[in-house]
Amino acid sequence: MDRLQEREIKTCDVLVIGGGGAGLRAAITARRQGTEALVASKTRIGYTNNTYISLSAFAATGLGEKEDTAQVHLRDTVMGGRYINDQKLAAEVARLAADQVAFLQECGVRFAERDGRPRVDRTPGHSYARHVRAQPALGREYMIPLRARAEELGVGLADHLFVSRLFISDGRIVGAAGVDQDGAFVPIRTKAVILATGGFAHIYHKTNNAPGITGDGQALAYESGVPLKDIEFVQFYPTARGPLGNRGVLYEAVVFRAGAKLRNARGEDVLVKHDLTDPMVVTRDRVARAIMREIQDGLGVDGAVIMDLRPIPADVLERIRPLFPASWSVDQPEIRVSPTTHFCMGGVMINEATETRLPGLFAAGEVTAGMHGANRLGGNALTEIFAMGGVAGESAVAYARNAVIEELPQADLSAEKDRLAALLKPEGTDLREIVRSLKEAMWTRAGVIRSASSLTEMLGRLEELKAACQKARAAGPGDLRRRLELEHMLLVSEMVCRAALMRTESRGAHYRTDFPDEDDAHWLKNIVIEKQNGRMILTAVPVALDLITPN
Numbered sequence: 001m002d003r004l005q006e007r008e009i010k011t012c013d014v015l016v017i018g019g020g021g022a023g024l025r026a027a028i029t030a031r032r033q034g035t036e037a038l039v040a041s042k043t044r045i046g047y048t049n050n051t052y053i054s055l056s057a058f059a060a061t062g063l064g065e066k067e068d069t070a071q072v073h074l075r076d077t078v079m080g081g082r083y084i085n086d087q088k089l090a091a092e093v094a095r096l097a098a099d100q101v102a103f104l105q106e107c108g109v110r111f112a113e114r115d116g117r118p119r120v121d122r123t124p125g126h127s128y129a130r131h132v133r134a135q136p137a138l139g140r141e142y143m144i145p146l147r148a149r150a151e152e153l154g155v156g157l158a159d160h161l162f163v164s165r166l167f168i169s170d171g172r173i174v175g176a177a178g179v180d181q182d183g184a185f186v187p188i189r190t191k192a193v194i195l196a197t198g199g200f201a202h203i204y205h206k207t208n209n210a211p212g213i214t215g216d217g218q219a220l221a222y223e224s225g226v227p228l229k230d231i232e233f234v235q236f237y238p239t240a241r242g243p244l245g246n247r248g249v250l251y252e253a254v255v256f257r258a259g260a261k262l263r264n265a266r267g268e269d270v271l272v273k274h275d276l277t278d279p280m281v282v283t284r285d286r287v288a289r290a291i292m293r294e295i296q297d298g299l300g301v302d303g304a305v306i307m308d309l310r311p312i313p314a315d316v317l318e319r320i321r322p323l324f325p326a327s328w329s330v331d332q333p334e335i336r337v338s339p340t341t342h343f344c345m346g347g348v349m350i351n352e353a354t355e356t357r358l359p360g361l362f363a364a365g366e367v368t369a370g371m372h373g374a375n376r377l378g379g380n381a382l383t384e385i386f387a388m389g390g391v392a393g394e395s396a397v398a399y400a401r402n403a404v405i406e407e408l409p410q411a412d413l414s415a416e417k418d419r420l421a422a423l424l425k426p427e428g429t430d431l432r433e434i435v436r437s438l439k440e441a442m443w444t445r446a447g448v449i450r451s452a453s454s455l456t457e458m459l460g461r462l463e464e465l466k467a468a469c470q471k472a473r474a475a476g477p478g479d480l481r482r483r484l485e486l487e488h489m490l491l492v493s494e495m496v497c498r499a500a501l502m503r504t505e506s507r508g509a510h511y512r513t514d515f516p517d518e519d520d521a522h523w524l525k526n527i528v529i530e531k532q533n534g535r536m537i538l539t540a541v542p543v544a545l546d547l548i549t550p551n
Helices: 021-032 070-080 087-096 099-106 140-153 216-223 251-257 284-296 314-319 380-400 410-423 431-445 452-470 477-502
Strands: 010-017 037-040 156-158 161-169 172-180 185-195 234-241 261-263 305-308 334-344 361-363 525-532 535-542
Touching: 010 021, 010 156, 010 172, 010 216, 010 380, 021 037, 021 140, 021 380, 037 185, 070 087, 087 380, 099 140, 099 380, 140 156, 161 185, 161 216, 161 410, 161 477, 172 410, 172 477, 185 216, 185 380, 185 410, 216 361, 216 477, 216 525, 234 251, 234 284, 251 261, 251 305, 284 305, 284 334, 361 380, 410 477, 431 452, 431 477, 452 477, 477 525, 477 535
Parallel strands: 010 037, 010 185, 037 156, 185 361
Antiparallel strands: 161 172, 172 185, 234 334, 261 305, 305 334, 525 535
């Protein structure tokens, strides 16, 4: 029955799972401190990730006006997150924000400059101009130098290795295992593991995320008994093009700074109509919800609203031209835009040192929860991944120095190999059809606008899709990866629906038509999810308002 070839065991001090910005930042930090670091990614490390496809802006507090301090950045972040952030974690990110510019410059990154210093711009929700960008403004300008720096330092890079299981012995991490692109089983012994796999936006039909962002790290943590929280908070970017929402148009720059208007089918200004004119309240959750309401009320245009570029002066329009798709030309005064799944605020629970509850397991970046609360401010994602990626590298090294390489638990190793082999089936249901059904159902029933009835319906639909998954065909290595991804997507989708159903209010990116108001009296709480005796258990835990309190 076991048809999987087995590779030689890999050994390292620190295993980083995920090849994006957080993962490479962590691995470089770990390697610079003299440990053997290995990065494993199911895609090509440094390239197929959200940092690579980003437009490179991140908040680097301290480089702009002297009044802009880490405390101000923290307050903006907590206000934007509607006060359910992990304030100590957010404070640590704000404290380390400006340091990331020097680190990236050391790796060979060039920043857009003004008067010989990195240029700073302002984004809605932030009190000051504090955002820097690479030159040119593309995330690849971070990732290519980071991968090169990792290779130069001797970081091990395992491209196309899908980690499917973490191994625990005596209550701590001892290793992992997965399959490579040829379908061979790969065991890994390590002292410490850092999860840096990103979010789970691909559980939805419309998303502008890189391929493969399917909740793998969240699933690995959950199956290892590690708590997750805030999973109900998924950010939908307001303005994207295309039937799958994969081509974003930066409303912060085009509407907020340049002066374009968002109009419905009647020509009404959508932001004015929904009282979204103050820069501090023009956050992504509110704009996405306003646009979605217009579409659902029959005031959309082919399932979108119009981004009217005519109010933008010609010289400004020419300057921001790189923000538009290559196919766009100045004689196209209107662009149709609608929300798309952009970022996941919830994930693995960590503290400000990136430690999880499981000794030896750390996490950084979008796979985690706490930094952003109920809604992420623009630019805070890259700040988090670089800041906390560095912290994760340091924390994992400190842990590894006091640990030893252990033998992998043979019973668990054999069980995982047998499990993966059993998934290989030459006949069965088409995996792609199940994935498509899941994504479409999640978009309509657990997306921008939710209700008890839609979420309950989605939970029923998930049971049907789980049954279909058990009969799915996985004829080779590619299908095996898709099957594993589907299992993770189904698991995380259930978490989203159960948490969204439990939170009987609207807060940040979570909006329910049956509970449209924010309810501080009952819901200044985080919903924590963990696996107990094979069951998914949800608990509401009061938020610690240690540093910032609601106004």
